[in-house]
Amino acid sequence: KAGVTQTPRYLIKTRGQQVTLSCSPISGHRSVSWYQQTPGQGLQFLFEYFSETQRNKGNFPGRFSGRQFSNSRSEMNVSTLELGDSALYLCASSLGSSGSKDEQYFGPGTRLTVT
Amino acid sequence: GESVGLHLPTLSVQEGDNSIINCAYSNSASDYFIWYKQESGKGPQFIIDIRSNMDKRQGQRVTVLLNKTVKHLSLQIAATQPGDSAVYFCAENRGNAGGTSYGKLTFGQGTILTVHP
Numbered sequence: 001k002a003g004v005t006q007t008p009r010y011l012i013k014t015r016g017q018q019v020t021l022s023c024s025p026i027s028g029h030r031s032v033s034w035y036q037q038t039p040g041q042g043l044q045f046l047f048e049y050f051s052e053t054q055r056n057k058g059n060f061p062g063r064f065s066g067r068q069f070s071n072s073r074s075e076m077n078v079s080t081l082e083l084g085d086s087a088l089y090l091c092a093s094s095l096g097s098s099g100s101k102d103e104q105y106f107g108p109g110t111r112l113t114v115t
Numbered sequence: 116g117e118s119v120g121l122h123l124p125t126l127s128v129q130e131g132d133n134s135i136i137n138c139a140y141s142n143s144a145s146d147y148f149i150w151y152k153q154e155s156g157k158g159p160q161f162i163i164d165i166r167s168n169m170d171k172r173q174g175q176r177v178t179v180l181l182n183k184t185v186k187h188l189s190l191q192i193a194a195t196q197p198g199d200s201a202v203y204f205c206a207e208n209r210g211n212a213g214g215t216s217y218g219k220l221t222f223g224q225g226t227i228l229t230v231h232p
Contacts, residue, residue, distance in 0.1 A: 056218055109157075
């Protein structure tokens with residue numbers, strides 16, 4: 001069974017631009033969560049989608065948004081990029097069927113660099 | 116705020132030794148815990164999980180212990196190998212708290228495990 005895939009793997013953007021990252025979950029998984037990983041803040045939860053609905057959201061500004069499609073693939077968007085948005089963005093998928101207590105499996109991440 | 120934290124940021128062991136990585140959590144409502152391994156350039160890899168109705172769970176070469184009295188979690192790796200070298204994270208989910216818990220894992224800062232041949 002294929003794992004979680006994320007595209008692109010690397011991105012370089014300029015401050016003020018916007019970016020869209022994509023995540024394809026493990027087949028059969030309906031929940032996708034997004035995390036930001038930085039050396040200073042560690043892994044922080046952005047949001048979670050299940051059946052095309054955002055069920056949970058972390059403490060990030062509105063510039064960070066996401067969506068999920070009917071095939072469970074998910075995208076996240078960051079608008080008006082700031083230097084501090086440079087990070088590894090990780091998505092994780094899970095079955096989502098037992099509420100919150102599912103094993104989450106992570107993709108390799110997208111390394112975003114904002115210059 | 117509430118968080119999951121690690122006691123030791125680095126751990127160095129010799130190949131063949133047993134390793135123990137510790138994690139403290141502050142929220143007594145936490146009822147689901149996961150250990151992840153992250154190698155350089157990769158996403159976190161699921162190792163083992165444990166629910167709060169258990170105090171011990173074993174996998175292949177790994178054991179997780181949960182002490183709810185002192186809010187402490189540990190990961191034991193038997194016969195540590197060079198391939199075990201990575202950053203290890205504990206993560207917790209606060210279970211059945213409705214919308215605030217869906218898909219949300221709170222991670223510790225991580226412990227760097229280095230295994231010397």
